[in-house]
Amino acid sequence: MFGADLIGRAMSEVDTPGLVIDADAMEKNIADMAEYISSVPAGLRPHAKTHKSPIVALKQIEAGAIGSTCAKLGEAEALQRGGVRDILIANQIVGHRKIARLVGMARHCDIAVAVDTEENARQISEAAIAAGSSVRVLVEVNVGMDRCGVEAGEDAIALVKKVSSMPGLRFFGFQAYEGHLVMYGTRSQREEAVKSAFAPLIETRKQLESSGIEVPVISGGGTGTFDITSQIEGVDEVQAGSYVFMDAKYGTVDGPDARFNPAIYLWATVVSRPVPDRAVLDIGLKTATPEMGLPKFLDIEGTEITALSEEHAKVTLTSEDARQLAVGDKVRIQPGHVCTTVNLHDNYVVARNGVVEAVWEVAGRGRSQ
Amino acid sequence: MFGADLIGRAMSEVDTPGLVIDADAMEKNIADMAEYISSVPAGLRPHAKTHKSPIVALKQIEAGAIGSTCAKLGEAEALQRGGVRDILIANQIVGHRKIARLVGMARHCDIAVAVDTEENARQISEAAIAAGSSVRVLVEVNVGMDRCGVEAGEDAIALVKKVSSMPGLRFFGFQAYEGHLVMYGTRSQREEAVKSAFAPLIETRKQLESSGIEVPVISGGGTGTFDITSQIEGVDEVQAGSYVFMDAKYGTVDGPDARFNPAIYLWATVVSRPVPDRAVLDIGLKTATPEMGLPKFLDIEGTEITALSEEHAKVTLTSEDARQLAVGDKVRIQPGHVCTTVNLHDNYVVARNGVVEAVWEVAGRGRSQ
Numbered sequence A, B: 001m002f003g004a005d006l007i008g009r010a011m012s013e014v015d016t017p018g019l020v021i022d023a024d025a026m027e028k029n030i031a032d033m034a035e036y037i038s039s040v041p042a043g044l045r046p047h048a049k050t051h052k053s054p055i056v057a058l059k060q061i062e063a064g065a066i067g068s069t070c071a072k073l074g075e076a077e078a079l080q081r082g083g084v085r086d087i088l089i090a091n092q093i094v095g096h097r098k099i100a101r102l103v104g105m106a107r108h109c110d111i112a113v114a115v116d117t118e119e120n121a122r123q124i125s126e127a128a129i130a131a132g133s134s135v136r137v138l139v140e141v142n143v144g145m146d147r148c149g150v151e152a153g154e155d156a157i158a159l160v161k162k163v164s165s166m167p168g169l170r171f172f173g174f175q176a177y178e179g180h181l182v183m184y185g186t187r188s189q190r191e192e193a194v195k196s197a198f199a200p201l202i203e204t205r206k207q208l209e210s211s212g213i214e215v216p217v218i219s220g221g222g223t224g225t226f227d228i229t230s231q232i233e234g235v236d237e238v239q240a241g242s243y244v245f246m247d248a249k250y251g252t253v254d255g256p257d258a259r260f261n262p263a264i265y266l267w268a269t270v271v272s273r274p275v276p277d278r279a280v281l282d283i284g285l286k287t288a289t290p291e292m293g294l295p296k297f298l299d300i301e302g303t304e305i306t307a308l309s310e311e312h313a314k315v316t317l318t319s320e321d322a323r324q325l326a327v328g329d330k331v332r333i334q335p336g337h338v339c340t341t342v343n344l345h346d347n348y349v350v351a352r353n354g355v356v357e358a359v360w361e362v363a364g365r366g367r368s369q
Helices: A023-037 A054-062 A073-081 A096-105 A118-131 A154-164 A187-210 A223-229 A338-342 B023-037 B054-062 B073-081 B096-105 B118-131 B154-164 B187-210 B223-229 B338-342
Strands: A018-022 A068-070 A086-089 A110-115 A135-142 A169-175 A217-220 A264-275 A278-281 A303-308 A313-317 A330-334 A347-352 A355-361 B018-022 B068-070 B086-089 B110-115 B135-142 B169-175 B217-220 B264-275 B278-281 B303-308 B313-317 B330-334 B347-352 B355-361
Touching: A018 A023, A023 A054, A023 A223, A023 A347, A054 A068, A054 A073, A068 A073, A073 A086, A073 A096, A096 A110, A096 A118, A110 A118, A118 A135, A118 A154, A118 A169, A135 A154, A154 A169, A154 A187, A169 A187, A187 A217, A187 A223, A264 A338, B018 B023, B023 B054, B023 B223, B023 B347, B054 B068, B054 B073, B068 B073, B073 B086, B073 B096, B096 B110, B096 B118, B110 B118, B118 B135, B118 B154, B118 B169, B135 B154, B154 B169, B154 B187, B169 B187, B187 B217, B187 B223, B264 B338
Parallel strands: A018 A347, A068 A086, A086 A110, A110 A135, A135 A169, A169 A217, B018 B347, B068 B086, B086 B110, B110 B135, B135 B169, B169 B217
Antiparallel strands: A018 A264, A264 A278, A264 A330, A278 A313, A303 A313, A347 A355, B018 B264, B264 B278, B264 B330, B278 B313, B303 B313, B347 B355
């Protein structure tokens, strides 16, 4: 049962497995981030890859965010359909079919996209001219994650000069994601590493601006670095996404752990209690992801999820409380990694004070094209 | 572009990321398994959790399979809607909402379900009587995976006697999945371990049958044990699923590796080539799963996928051939674990000789309730 029929029902009546937003907790996370961001120079462009929901994106914008970030063209389309007007795709859009979609969409909302080769920029430029649209372009710079992106300095400057001269494109600045650092070390180690990572790019920006090329923004950052990247002079936009829901992994990172609270959970049922110290839940690899650590119980001490198979979670019960769990009991489980877990679900059940208030589509789910 | 518009196009025109069935290879895997299974006492009831497609399930049945196995009620509903009539849900169905769906569906096709408690069996019995339907029930026995299930011997016999006496239920035998052994050791180590694991259950079956309780089937087995479990006297149905597509993990297991070939791939694009020995693909944790090992290139030597982030795969290129890869090139990637990878996709592109022949829905995707 997923749909209007759920609204007004107690969570005890809601079937499992399901993905549930705690509305109060999510709204508090959005408000707390908005309060923080109003105190620093950078703005917030929250990453929508976490929630994949234009409803949540508009709440963030209503609280002061600049717009949304996303990873894929399909996610951008889902955001646009839901009313978001200012969207940054923080990735390369490659191939003539996707570029046609990009420049088409750019006639109907304000799109920005990352590039890291002249050829890709030229293809977008030519398609934009043909479509009569205009696309904002950020040059992606590698700040140490060693994934996509050109190097700061000469390479970046050369690409910016080319991009800036292409019709149909508006040079919008630099995309620079320090993904390798968002969970790195202690708060102070992380601060030092992030500042070092961005320093060559900030210098590149200065060189460009001295030569008369304006760099509108440097955009980057994640939930683990929101309170570092946002304070670096020369960084304009922070793309933190996971803060809105948090997860078990970010809950162990000092910084976000102090400000944000779990606002999403998997709603699961105990389906088997074969021996006193083992329970089996009806969540597994098809409803929860393990790559950043296994999910955890939110409410019951003495419980450890020790394995996920496709549709089962094995739980070891080490306390008297935990051993009270019976077949049919429903429990709240915190995802290990919220972004990939959300992508396994079609809908959010939105609950407040234990009652269902809404059902929202995960509109960007599976939109990886 | 996913839909009828794709049909008849060359794969080079198909956008990425996408999940592609090689129709010839899949049909050969189905035929090869059918040929094998006709030579052994056990029948085949292929697990549909792998493909989640009634179209593929019906092909397997057409080749001689008894019916389908699935993990979830939602998957069973998807199979039924697609025309499958004999469906085993190899798991417990818990809670009154799901039990109502189960006994309702049992009026329209022949459903079997696993139980491991008297209470769950009684709830199904009562609901079936109220609905005027009849449900086949298998007692799940733990054969060493230590997940769900009662122990062979006294516990199993006691539960069988209770289940056998309940109206609305038809005792159908034992569900027994040796999931801990499907990738275990060498072929001969696996054979010894599987036989030992099933021995107490086979003995339990004999005891029941001597006492006059017929045990219609023992059902279990996976792709890694299909040629062992199917030869054990007293095992009637093998539930192997992955054989239909294979994946990188099962491709390393001796037995299935010799008989079945890769029949599915991720279709991916190179989106960045920042340095000579690195390429980045547009697949990641939202289109491919890492829990049984990272995906691999099917066609190009000297390539290693070293990391998946949400929408990126980092590839290290160690050969001259591999270093020819350019931005925009499309490549075939074999999933690490096919069952969970399929669950990330809405559709299959079905290709034969490099041309799209059909687009099929992954009808059971996300149907974990």
